[in-house]
Amino acid sequence: MKLSDVMSAMELHVFAEVAFVIAAAAFAAVVVTTFLRRNREPFERARLMPLTGDDEVIDR
């Protein structure tokens, strides 16, 4: 028996629909944890990284 026979018999396109629900739940979880107030500070230094000033216009 081939894998396609097994998948056809199991109607596995439901997988994709289940994945959609999981993705939506994961998204909600990521939103909540990312924006918890206690996680604010660690990202402050990272915000400033592009502004290191090592590519100023060279004044001749």
Place this chain on the structure above:
Amino acid sequence: MTERIERFVYDDAIVRMFMLATLVWGLVGTLVGLVIALQLANPMFNFGLPWVSFGRLRPLHTNAVIFAFAGNAIFTAVYYSSQRLLKARMWSDLLSRLHFWGWQGIIVAAAITLPLGLTQSKEYAELEWPVDVAIALVWVLFAVNFFGTVARRRERHLYVALWFYIATIVAITVLHVLNNLVVVAGPFKSYPIYAGVQDAFMQWWYGHNAVAFFLTTPFLGMMYYFLPKAANRPIFSYRLSILHFWTLVFIYIWAGPHHLHYTALPAWASTLGMLFSVMLWMPSWGGMINGLLTLRGAWHKVTEDPVLKFFVVAITFYGMSTFEGPLLSIKSVNALSHYTDWTIAHVHAGALGWVGFMIFGMMYWLLPRLFQAELWSRRLAELHFWIGTVGILLYIVAIYAAGLTQGLMWRAFDETGRLAYPDFIETTVRLIPMYWVRVIGGSLYIAGLVLLGVNVLMTWRARPARYAEPVHEAPALTSARAAGPAAGGAGWAGWHRRWEGLPLTFSVWVAVAVAVASLFEILPMFLIQSNVPTIASVHPYSPLELAGRDIYVAEGCNNCHSQMIRPIRAETMRYGEYSKPGEFVYDHPFLWGSRRIGPDLQRVGGKYPHLWHVRHMQDPRSTTPQSIMPAYPWLARDHVDWRAVGRGVRAQVTLGVPYPRDTAANAAALAKTQGQQIAGEIVQQGGPAGLEETKMVALIAYLQRLGTDIKQTTATAAGAGGPGR
């Protein structure tokens, strides 16, 4: 423990090279776009020449602006910002140069092969297999150089721009390889391993994600780096950028099937594509808001600085396009918009507004830094901004109007329930004034590019005799520092901080996000038999029909004609029975098209006599007054390559197409016999003699076969019943 301080110099020469290539290919790509815009406004601009006919030039335009203009801009941004964010010179100067020259060689190869009609036909993946192999090799060089630089960085933390670059490198590798798996049938000829529905699915999984991971993620990286630099303010919210990144990477990859609503694609895949497309609105607008709010307190600078003007308009277009994209993915909206100019307007709002203006903003910001001289003319840059903006608005307003006009006319019924505009040409002629407005808008945009070119040239001329190479210092990233604890944070966000210092782990998670989402769609699509119910009366193409199909592909007919009738009343009344998945099982590649500049051809077989086709292709205006189709006189002169016919059939056999053994062995002879029969019928109908070995006859053989299989007998479903929807 004292930290060892290291000194290093950035490689800006490679950035200058990519930036100049961006300008040159930007001009070439948009000029080709102007030529094809003129061809749609008036077909005389096809000049009766095969190499510049619309079907061959359109893919050259899209490839040039995506992979040459945007591609070189991406590399400009990556090479400039990565070195500074990682505090390291690129890992290998040699790899940088090989990458640059290899990529330019690929672009030149595209500029030669596409006008010659050497194409795989799949949108944004037209280039034939030798060029695809070269793309893969050069992309690997780029990836090795990038990750080599990451490995020897002096900054532990990877800034958000770098995450977007990593996602681009990982995802494009997967997309390019999986959508270009082919069986080779000649030096510049191949057939995809997928057929029909599955080929369409793979193509639009690729096509939409090419937009995602070539025209979006690297440009978001660009936004997250260059916007704070230009505004001299940090990004509004780093946490929002985390959300933006992961949701975009995970969700985008599912959205491709929305390009195939109401087609023969199974409905579950189509619905899934729609749902994820609608969800994409959230991360996209999160990114847009993050970009615009970065300018809080700095809006006064926008009035003075052309760089910020370009960035603000670009990000606004990003917001507009990413609102419109989910809107267009909703099935009921898509039923109106699909195959019309609405999609073209949407694409150009994104390409000219978002991609183009991000590039121009970046270039104006880089010019004084890379050429170490003051920008030659700020006023010229301001002028570029304004005529570019007006050009975009003229272009998109005209083409939105054209798309809506077209869609509404196609589906309009009169009071008796018949089509209000049964003749397709009526709906084409109505658009011509809007096509001329597009020509004006496009010309203004190109004029802006020329002004940029003048500014680049004059700034370059003011460069120093020898570029200064500032030496930078930073503590070495020892293994202890690299593996050190993250800078605090609790829960998931704390883990994310750790990943941001662990590039390998980070890249693996990006690959997992891309792969998992892809597999949830791809595996059921390929492994569930009921997705494509077979039809007993559908047989492989005859050798001559296959040769004709190859000519259809080479001439780019699929750029204007669809072969997919949706189960919508206005379509079945206009074109005939709706398309079934089982009708395409031998179609390597699928040719459903994405645009109807001309009518659908799925049921054109037997609709007209052979002679009508001869006259139509020699002079479309002789059979359809006011037609904007190019003439194809060379098809009546050029002969079929009979050896290629044999190679083509053998390649199809390799792909599993069930040709009888003697068909493959005698393909050329069988094709010649059918050619003589059709040529004889053309003469009987009062047409010219001597066409039996020409490409014209092969193409007619293919067109007369289209859509006729299901008329042979009553369709018999093997496997699951029903049309799979």
